[in-house]
Amino acid sequence: MRKILIANRGEIAGRIIRTCNEMGIESIAVYSDADSELPYVKQATKAFRIGEPPVMKSYLNVNKLLEIALKEKVDGIHPGYGFLSENSTFAKKVEESGIRFIGPSWQVIDAMGDKIQARKTMKNAGVPIVPGTVEPISDLEEACRVANEIGYPIMLKASSGGGGIGMVRCDDEPSLKKAFVSTQQRAKAYFGSDLMFIEKYIAGARHIEMQIFGDGQGNIVHLFERDCSIQRRNQKVIEESPSPFLNETIRNEMSEAAIKAARAVSYSNAGTVEFIVAEDGQFYFLEMNTRLQVEHPVTEMVTGLDLVRWQIEVASGKPLTLLQNEIAQKGHSMEFRLYAEDPATFLPSPGKLVTLHFPEMVGVRVDGGYEAGNQVSPFYDPMIAKIIVSDSNRKGCLLKAKAFFNDFQLTGIKCNSPLFEQILNDDDFQKGNYTTAFLTEKQLMKKS
Ligand code: ADP
Ligand code: ADP
Ligand code: MG
Numbered sequence: 001m002r003k004i005l006i007a008n009r010g011e012i013a014g015r016i017i018r019t020c021n022e023m024g025i026e027s028i029a030v031y032s033d034a035d036s037e038l039p040y041v042k043q044a045t046k047a048f049r050i051g052e053p054p055v056m057k058s059y060l061n062v063n064k065l066l067e068i069a070l071k072e073k074v075d076g077i078h079p080g081y082g083f084l085s086e087n088s089t090f091a092k093k094v095e096e097s098g099i100r101f102i103g104p105s106w107q108v109i110d111a112m113g114d115k116i117q118a119r120k121t122m123k124n125a126g127v128p129i130v131p132g133t134v135e136p137i138s139d140l141e142e143a144c145r146v147a148n149e150i151g152y153p154i155m156l157k158a159s160s161g162g163g164g165i166g167m168v169r170c171d172d173e174p175s176l177k178k179a180f181v182s183t184q185q186r187a188k189a190y191f192g193s194d195l196m197f198i199e200k201y202i203a204g205a206r207h208i209e210m211q212i213f214g215d216g217q218g219n220i221v222h223l224f225e226r227d228c229s230i231q232r233r234n235q236k237v238i239e240e241s242p243s244p245f246l247n248e249t250i251r252n253e254m255s256e257a258a259i260k261a262a263r264a265v266s267y268s269n270a271g272t273v274e275f276i277v278a279e280d281g282q283f284y285f286l287e288m289n290t291r292l293q294v295e296h297p298v299t300e301m302v303t304g305l306d307l308v309r310w311q312i313e314v315a316s317g318k319p320l321t322l323l324q325n326e327i328a329q330k331g332h333s334m335e336f337r338l339y340a341e342d343p344a345t346f347l348p349s350p351g352k353l354v355t356l357h358f359p360e361m362v363g364v365r366v367d368g369g370y371e372a373g374n375q376v377s378p379f380y381d382p383m384i385a386k387i388i389v390s391d392s393n394r395k396g397c398l399l400k401a402k403a404f405f406n407d408f409q410l411t412g413i414k415c416n417s418p419l420f421e422q423i424l425n426d427d428d429f430q431k432g433n434y435t436t437a438f439l440t441e442k443q444l445m446k447k448s
Helices: 010-022 039-043 062-071 088-096 106-113 115-125 140-150 173-191 248-264 296-303 307-315 394-407 417-424 427-431
Strands: 003-006 026-032 046-051 076-078 154-162 165-170 196-200 206-215 220-232 235-241 268-277 283-289 332-339 355-357 364-368 383-391 409-411
Touching: 003 010, 003 062, 010 026, 010 039, 010 307, 010 364, 010 383, 026 039, 026 062, 046 062, 062 088, 076 307, 088 106, 106 115, 106 283, 115 154, 115 196, 115 248, 115 283, 140 154, 140 173, 140 196, 154 173, 165 173, 173 196, 206 248, 206 307, 220 248, 220 296, 235 296, 235 417, 248 268, 248 283, 268 307, 296 307, 296 332, 296 364, 296 383, 332 394, 383 394, 394 417, 417 427
Parallel strands: 003 026, 003 076, 026 046
Antiparallel strands: 154 165, 154 196, 206 220, 206 268, 220 235, 235 332, 268 283, 332 383, 355 409, 364 383
16 A cells, blocks of 8 residues: 545544554645644644534545545555444445455445444354343333343443443333333434334443454454543543453453354454453353444554554555464553543533643553644543553563653543543552442442
């Protein structure tokens, strides 16, 4: 590939541009009126305005994106994460325009985007799934019957859901009765489909996922796990690799299950198999994300591999160059998602970044989307940057992260760095002793 269009913005656009530069590939960026001043626009070889700030008029405007891609004669389109990255119609249109989509085939995106279908596929492939239904639930009456069979608490989920939206935990029948129709309506509004299913709610669980990579030529490898259990509203805030919870036995079983999952759909390019892990170490398939993950840098830091480069190479038709036994997990890495938000209520706090200072330290990588003077727009995800801290061991990571946030400065808007300082000072976190309920249990999250 000689030229790539990046159908995204901010931090991830900058991340992809850096690898393009290293590979001698020209990068074409796109920006909305809200983003014209952001660093990635200047960093790209060329940048084009795509429209007004609302996503439908800019980053989700498929025709406009394809028009620029064709006019610029790009060889590939990288969708980043979010936006069009898991939109199979987009991926199909890109391929039909004679341009490589830097991600899996549109058929696989389509198949894994539907959580019910994904559960069915994984069940048939022998991958353990969360106990629950593998057929859509048609109405409240059926939902109550199924929930009784499974046993409360349960998780009511939209088959099309994502980003922590379209799911609700129900502890008893009254709460299910209260939640069913509104969750269905919300799913319809957000994702255009109200197909629902029910899972057993796994209490005291951790979210641990496996990074996988396929080349579409028969080779599939895993790049070990990420523990993403520190969450707010079912969304990740801190991720780390290795997981402090996994021992060699469970790690091996989980990586085998992830490879099995990937083989079941002949996966190509980068993907993530998400598992929910119960207290007893039993793990269950949650979903597969058919894209580069926000938290991919922790995997890059412990494996020493550039996942975006791999994505571009595989999309160019090259086979994977490393065998499974040539990929090692070395040292420890932790990612902190710095958001423009109130650290206690998690409500977005858009506005102008007046000052922004990231201390420079050995082993700290900042994947950022903004510089001082920029506006954090209310139109998009309020993530400002990802701070990736690495060391030879977890203890070193914790100390380094503390030192980082101690020196870190941001003024003009609210951000969640005080939350990171509280988490880093917590005994249980320091011991690696945490579940997805950590922020609520520690009362670091105000009920909203
Ligand atoms: P992951 O599963 O990769 O950890 P999440 O589900 O937390 O990621 O985040 C993906 C989400 O990132 C999207 O649903 C969207 O809300 C958000 N997003 C999309 N594009 C961007 C971007 N350029 N910068 C920051 N966040 C983004
Ligand atoms: P999304 O597509 O929004 O990422 P997931 O199914 O991956 O949805 O779930 C997101 C998060 O919600 C998980 O990381 C976990 O914290 C929580 N969760 C989802 N399903 C369950 C479940 N059955 N039991 C307990 N927690 C769950
Ligand atoms: Mg998920």
